[in-house]
Amino acid sequence: MSSGNSEGKDPAGRIVVSDAVLKIDSFLNQQVDPDLMNEIGREFAARFASESITKVLTIESSGIAPALMTAMRLRVPMIFARKKKSITMQGDLYAAPVYSYTKQEVNEVTVAKKFLSVNDRVLIIDDILANGAAALGLAQIVEQAQAKVAGIGIVLEKSFQEGASKLKEAGYRVESLVKVASLQNQQIRFLEDVPV
Numbered sequence: 070m071s072s073g074n075s076e077g078k079d080p081a082g083r084i085v086v087s088d089a090v091l092k093i094d095s096f097l098n099q100q101v102d103p104d105l106m107n108e109i110g111r112e113f114a115a116r117f118a119s120e121s122i123t124k125v126l127t128i129e130s131s132g133i134a135p136a137l138m139t140a141m142r143l144r145v146p147m148i149f150a151r152k153k154k155s156i157t158m159q160g161d162l163y164a165a166p167v168y169s170y171t172k173q174e175v176n177e178v179t180v181a182k183k184f185l186s187v188n189d190r191v192l193i194i195d196d197i198l199a200n201g202a203a204a205l206g207l208a209q210i211v212e213q214a215q216a217k218v219a220g221i222g223i224v225l226e227k228s229f230q231e232g233a234s235k236l237k238e239a240g241y242r243v244e245s246l247v248k249v250a251s252l253q254n255q256q257i258r259f260l261e262d263v264p265v
């Protein structure tokens with residue numbers, strides 16, 4: 070079977086899928102690079118070292134790898150919020166609605182109440198920050214538990230979308246390892262390369 074000679078031109082093979090979407094399935098969204106995740110965990114742990122973090126919180130599925138490595142460095146548990154409720158997860162849940170811009174649907178994300186409590190200082194970790202819906206939903210869950218959001222760590226921020234500014238306006242400390250200023254014309258431009 071031939072897949073044609075369109076390699077590199079086929080939209081499915083592109084890294085920059087559109088002016089707004091970047092493909093990261095080779096190291097994070099499907100295949101995962103363990104060495105890279107290890108370094109990411111080390112970096113988040115260093116940036117939030119003075120925050121007395123007691124739990125790392127993320128959302129399934131792509132946040133789990135960086136969150137786990139961060140939690141390992143900080144020597145605290147990692148919790149991932151679920152997007153779909155399972156029958157083993159009834160009652161005693163914190164829940165927040167998270168609208169997915171890319172899927173155009175609302176997911177009720179949940180965490181069992183027993184995993185968060187008033188004394189927790191929670192570091193929220195996610196892979197991509199776009200419009201901020203996932204991070205804000207996780208922050209809502211932390212606040213329902215009357216715990217403290219000690220910070221938000223993001224592997225890749227799309228700075229041309231509104232998530233980063235929304236989270237900062239809400240008063241959260243946001244640390245993004247990579248900041249993408251633009252994906253226009255099939256080119257990745259990083260924030261640090263954009264003249265101010």
Ligand code: G4P
Pocket residue numbers: 089090091092093094098128129130131132168169170171172196197198199200201202203204227232
């Ligand atoms: P938001 O939380 O910042 O508002 O994000 P949004 O609704 O826009 O994103 C919904 C899903 O799409 C999230 O994954 C998010 O990580 C992903 N996403 C957003 N922008 C990009 C992008 O440029 N590239 C890639 N690869 N993904 C993007 P999810 O549905 O929660 O899926 P997963 O965690 O199971 O992978």
Ligand code: NA
Pocket residue numbers: 098131196197
């Ligand atoms: Na994702």
Ligand code: NA
Pocket residue numbers: 128129130131132195196197203
């Ligand atoms: Na995610």
